[in-house]
Amino acid sequence: MKIGIPRGLLYYYYYPLWTTFFEVLGAEVILSEKTNKQIVDNGVKNTVDDACLPIKVYHGHVIDLKDKVDLVFVPKMMSVHKDEYICPKFCGLPEMVKSSIKDLPNMIDITIDFHKSKKNLSRTVNEMGSYITKDRNKIDFAFEKALKEHENYKAKIKSGMLPIDVEEHKILKNINSYKEKAQILLIGHPYNIYDAYLSMNIIEKLRKYDLDVITQDSFDAKVINKKAAIMDKKMFWSFGRKLLGSAFYGMEQKNIQGIIYLSSFGCGIDSVIADIIERRIRRNSDKPFILLTIDEHTGEAGINTRIEAFVDMIKWRGKNENNFSTHGKYLSAH
Ligand code: SF4
The missing domain is CATH 3.40.50 (Rossmann fold)
Structure with missing residues (x-):
C-alpha cells in the first residue's frame, strides 16, 4: 500500500514520526516533490482565493501525490498542546482539500486534538494505524518506533541542526x-x-x-x-x-x-x-x-x-x- 505525505504545513515538524509509523506498519511512504513552481501554481489554482499561501501550497502537494498513491495523509491538526490551537485553517484542512481537488484517492483524515489533554492519544494512534492493519499490537509497536525517531529528530535540532x-x-x-x-x-x-x-x-x-x-x-x-x-x-x-x-x-x-x-x-x-x-x-x-x-x-x-x-x-x-x-x-x- 502506498501512502502519500504532502511536504507542507507540519511536515517539517513531524515527518520522521509519520513516515516511520507508516513504514513500520508495512506501507510504502511516498513524499510529494519538494515545493516547486508547478506545485505552487497548482495549489494557487485549486484553492479558494482567501486562503493563505502555505494552505495553497499544501493543496499543490496533494495534487502532486494524488495519482501516485492509494491513500493520502491529510490530518486535521486542531491542537497539539493543552489549551491551545494551531490555526483555524488547519481545523478544516481535509474538508478544504476534498472540496477543492477532484479525483482524490482515499484520505487518512484523522483528527489530532489534544487541547483538553492527551488522553485520546491512544485512540488517535489506533485510528491512524487502522487504515493499514487492525492488529493493535502492531500499531502500538509502530508508534513506539515512530516516537523514538521523533525524539532523535528533536535531539538533532537541539544539537544545532x-x-x-x-x-x-x-x-x-x-x-x-x-x-x-x-x-x-x-x-x-x-x-x-x-x-x-x-x-x-x-x-x-x-x-x-x-x-x-x-x-x-x-x-x-x-x-x-x-x-x-x-x-x-x-x-x-x-x-x-x-x-x-x-x-x-x-x-x-x-x-x-x-x-x-x-x-x-x-x-x-x-x-x-x-x-x-x-x-x-x-x-x-x-x-x-x-x-x-x-x-x-x-x-x-x-x-x-x-x-x-x-x-x-x-x-x-x-x-x-x-x-x-x-x-x-x-x-x-x-
Ligand atoms: S498560521 Fe494559519 S493562516 Fe497563518 S500561515 Fe499558517 S495556516 Fe496560514
Missing part, C-alpha cells in the same frame, strides 16, 4: 564553528522558513554571508514558554506562543545580531504576532529587526536586496559602533 539540514542529511561538522559566528534569529512558521522554495532559500543565503542561522526551534521549550508568559493574556495559538517567546528571548541575547520574521501573505496570526514582536523589539532593544512577507508573486530579487541591506547593516554595526541603532531611543544618543 535545523530541520532543513536533517532533511537534506547534511552533517554540519562545523556546528561549533557556526556557533562562533554572528547569529541571526530567523522566526516564522516552519512551512515558511524551512521550505527552500517558498523562503527563497533564506537560510542558505544567510549562511553564505558567514552567519549562523538559528530559529525558534533552536531554543528550549521551557525558555520559550517562560518568555511568552510575560504577555498579559495567554496566547492560545501554539505558533503565536512559540514565535513570541523566541523573539522575546532572542532580543535579550547578546550573540544574536538581528532578528528576521518571515511571514506569508494572508496569515491572520502573523499579522498580530509580527506587530507585537516588532513593537517590543523597537521599544525594548536595539536589535535590528526586519519583517519579510512572501506571497506567490514575490520576486526573489526584492527579497535578496532586503536581506543584503539587513546583513550589511549588521556587519557595519559590528565593525563600527556596537550600540548604534537605526531606530528608537538609541538613535538620538548618536
Whole structure:
C-alpha cells in the first residue's frame, strides 16, 4: 500500500514520526516533490482565493501525490498542546482539500486534538494505524518506533541542526564553528522558513554571508514558554506562543545580531504576532529587526536586496559602533 505525505504545513515538524509509523506498519511512504513552481501554481489554482499561501501550497502537494498513491495523509491538526490551537485553517484542512481537488484517492483524515489533554492519544494512534492493519499490537509497536525517531529528530535540532539540514542529511561538522559566528534569529512558521522554495532559500543565503542561522526551534521549550508568559493574556495559538517567546528571548541575547520574521501573505496570526514582536523589539532593544512577507508573486530579487541591506547593516554595526541603532531611543544618543 502506498501512502502519500504532502511536504507542507507540519511536515517539517513531524515527518520522521509519520513516515516511520507508516513504514513500520508495512506501507510504502511516498513524499510529494519538494515545493516547486508547478506545485505552487497548482495549489494557487485549486484553492479558494482567501486562503493563505502555505494552505495553497499544501493543496499543490496533494495534487502532486494524488495519482501516485492509494491513500493520502491529510490530518486535521486542531491542537497539539493543552489549551491551545494551531490555526483555524488547519481545523478544516481535509474538508478544504476534498472540496477543492477532484479525483482524490482515499484520505487518512484523522483528527489530532489534544487541547483538553492527551488522553485520546491512544485512540488517535489506533485510528491512524487502522487504515493499514487492525492488529493493535502492531500499531502500538509502530508508534513506539515512530516516537523514538521523533525524539532523535528533536535531539538533532537541539544539537544545532535545523530541520532543513536533517532533511537534506547534511552533517554540519562545523556546528561549533557556526556557533562562533554572528547569529541571526530567523522566526516564522516552519512551512515558511524551512521550505527552500517558498523562503527563497533564506537560510542558505544567510549562511553564505558567514552567519549562523538559528530559529525558534533552536531554543528550549521551557525558555520559550517562560518568555511568552510575560504577555498579559495567554496566547492560545501554539505558533503565536512559540514565535513570541523566541523573539522575546532572542532580543535579550547578546550573540544574536538581528532578528528576521518571515511571514506569508494572508496569515491572520502573523499579522498580530509580527506587530507585537516588532513593537517590543523597537521599544525594548536595539536589535535590528526586519519583517519579510512572501506571497506567490514575490520576486526573489526584492527579497535578496532586503536581506543584503539587513546583513550589511549588521556587519557595519559590528565593525563600527556596537550600540548604534537605526531606530528608537538609541538613535538620538548618536
Ligand atoms: S498560521 Fe497563518 S500561515 Fe499558517 S495556516 Fe494559519 S493562516 Fe496560514
